Amino acid sequence: MFALKSVNNLMLLRLNAKNLLKNRFFCSIQQDQNQIFTTAYCHFRQENYSKALEKLNQIQQTNSSNLDYLKLLAKAQIQQSQYEESLKTLEKIIEILPGDIETNVLMMEILEQLNDDVETQIDQIQDRIIQHNKEDEGQQVAVALMSLMEEDQISLIPNLLSNASTFQFEANRFLAYTILKDIFIRTNQIDNGIKILEEALQNCPSHLKDVYFELARFYRLQGDQQKELEALENCLAQNENQFDVLVELGYIYFTKGNVEKSQEYLKKAEQLENSHCKKFFYEAKILQVQNKLEESQKLLQKCLEFDENNLTPLVYNQIGVIHLQKGEIAKAQEMFFKALEINNEEAQVYFNIALSYNLTNNLQQAIDYYEKGLVLQPNNNSAILQKGILQIKQKNYKEAIDTFNDALKQTPENTDFLYHLARVYKLTYDKSKVMELCKKVLSINPNHKEANELLNSYKNN
Numbered sequence: 001m002f003a004l005k006s007v008n009n010l011m012l013l014r015l016n017a018k019n020l021l022k023n024r025f026f027c028s029i030q031q032d033q034n035q036i037f038t039t040a041y042c043h044f045r046q047e048n049y050s051k052a053l054e055k056l057n058q059i060q061q062t063n064s065s066n067l068d069y070l071k072l073l074a075k076a077q078i079q080q081s082q083y084e085e086s087l088k089t090l091e092k093i094i095e096i097l098p099g100d101i102e103t104n105v106l107m108m109e110i111l112e113q114l115n116d117d118v119e120t121q122i123d124q125i126q127d128r129i130i131q132h133n134k135e136d137e138g139q140q141v142a143v144a145l146m147s148l149m150e151e152d153q154i155s156l157i158p159n160l161l162s163n164a165s166t167f168q169f170e171a172n173r174f175l176a177y178t179i180l181k182d183i184f185i186r187t188n189q190i191d192n193g194i195k196i197l198e199e200a201l202q203n204c205p206s207h208l209k210d211v212y213f214e215l216a217r218f219y220r221l222q223g224d225q226q227k228e229l230e231a232l233e234n235c236l237a238q239n240e241n242q243f244d245v246l247v248e249l250g251y252i253y254f255t256k257g258n259v260e261k262s263q264e265y266l267k268k269a270e271q272l273e274n275s276h277c278k279k280f281f282y283e284a285k286i287l288q289v290q291n292k293l294e295e296s297q298k299l300l301q302k303c304l305e306f307d308e309n310n311l312t313p314l315v316y317n318q319i320g321v322i323h324l325q326k327g328e329i330a331k332a333q334e335m336f337f338k339a340l341e342i343n344n345e346e347a348q349v350y351f352n353i354a355l356s357y358n359l360t361n362n363l364q365q366a367i368d369y370y371e372k373g374l375v376l377q378p379n380n381n382s383a384i385l386q387k388g389i390l391q392i393k394q395k396n397y398k399e400a401i402d403t404f405n406d407a408l409k410q411t412p413e414n415t416d417f418l419y420h421l422a423r424v425y426k427l428t429y430d431k432s433k434v435m436e437l438c439k440k441v442l443s444i445n446p447n448h449k450e451a452n453e454l455l456n457s458y459k460n461n
Contacts, residue, residue: 037069044072049079065096074106083110157183165203174204181214190379191410193218209238213245222411223381225252243269247285281315293322313343320352324359332356347376351383363390381407385416392424400424415441419451431458 040055053076056069070093077086087110093103157179164176177200184193197218200211212235219228229252236245250266253259266285287296300319304312320335336353339346350373357366370387374380384407391400404421408414422437438455441448 040076041072044076049076052076053080053082065092067093067097070096071103074103078106078110086110165199170204170206174200174207174210177204177211188378190218190222194222209235209242212238213242216248221377222379223383223385225255225382228252229256240268251285281318284318288318288322288325293326297322313339313346313349316342317346317349317352320349320356324352324356329356329360345376347373347380347383349373350376351380351386354383354386358386358390363394366390367394379410381411381414381416385420388417388420392420392427395427397424397428413444415445415448415451418444419448419454422451422454426454434458 036055036059040052040059043049043052043055052072056073056076059069070089074086074089074093077083077089087107090103090107090110097103161176161180164173164180167173167176177196180196181193181200184190184196194215197211197215201208201215204211212231216228216231216235219225219231229249232245232249232252236242236249246265246269250262250264250269253265254262281300284296284299287293287299297319300315300322304315316335316339320332320339323329323332323335333353333356336349336356339349340353343349350369354366354369354373357363357369367387367390370383370390374383374387377383384403388400388403388407391397391403401421401424404417404424407417408421411417418437418441422434422441425433425437435455435458438451441451442455445451
């Protein structure tokens with residue numbers, strides 16, 4: 001879902017750019033009788049860039065608007081590390097041929113080599129692209145998409161797409177938001193990702209299904225199950241035959257204790273999916289919800305025989321969860337660590353290992369694995385909460401205070417963090433802090449039973 005469908009085409013475009021350019025030059029050489037240009041081109045093909053530049057400089061004045069000449073000149077200047085001169089040459093090309101993808105990519109690459117303020121220059125280039133290319137906003141998106149393929153160019157993209165909401169065509173807006181969303185996932189900027197997706201809801205009415213699905217993913221990373229549930233319900237409202245959405249909704253409702261609603265969604269999902277490994281995997285999850293653990297485990301083992309979708313780490317993780325449900329902690333950990341051997345970037349596996357250590361009262365190891373998972377999902381509120389609670393159990397009150405205070409910087413109205421921070425201050429005999437925090441919890445949620453009881457215990461003394 002929400003996939004960048006044009007990535008492959010653009011990658012091919014970039015990979016073939018040099019060959020296309022050479023062909024274009026070759027054709028022009030057949031038509032251009034200027035012997036000097038032909039000689040310059042031959043030098044360039046032979047990687048004798050200084051000679052090529054020498055020849056090209058001889059014909060500079062008479063070819064100032066010839067695109068083949070300008071592109072060859074820019075490339076020769078780049079090869080000779082004449083980046084400032086090459087930028088000027090590329091700017092001339094933009095004036096003649098606004099939105100040329102290869103030219104814009106070359107500009108981005110040159111900026112990486114300069115010592116000047118890159119952000120200022122990228123703003124200036126963006127202004128020029130817009131000025132000369134008002135009718136082809138898609139080129140800006142294409143440049144950003146190509147930059148996304150280069151890890152060291154990612155920081156340039158938000159500036160390039162800062163005006164995405166003003167794009168005339170919805171397809172360009174949707175792709176721009178997709179690119180920005182991907183950056184925020186990579187850089188763990190969950191709040192920014194949610195903000196850009198909420199903007200996409202307003203500006204991409206034809207893609208609501210995909211946007212809601214991604215919003216649910218970001219809320220899951222944030223640890224906000226209720227908002228994840230709402231986003232998935234909105235996603236399903238756009239198309240009721242979404243297998244993955246039905247399964248996720250089934251599980252969320254099950255964890256919230258609404259078994260009837262859970263089975264309703266899971267039954268619909270079961271009717272939709274007919275593939276091998278994926279079918280076994282989700283059928284196993286359905287059985288797991290129904291507490292048919294042995295049957296579920298057998299299907300998961302079957303998944304490993306038909307793994308056509310690289311689900312093996314998820315399968316091991318799910319088998320581990322079943323062992324946890326059965327109270328078989330050692331077997332559960334064996335499965336979780338197998339999952340990590342295949343994919344060590346799945347935060348949920350670390351959180352499950354942490355839970356297994358918590359169940360065996362190995363509190364420090366549990367905290368260590370929550371922290372490892374939080375490196376991958378730093379805004380997972382559920383994991384942060386469990387880490388803080390374990391620090392309280394260890395009587396590491398200072399660490400617990402730091403954990404909750406750091407979390408509250410991101411979510412200042414999270415009543416779980418506020419209440420448990422009040423608990424820590426109760427244990428450190430800071431009455432004023434306890435009362436202050438409990439009052440804040442009750443101002444957000446007047447029905448918070450535990451905060452009300454804690455506050456009353458001080459009022460009555």
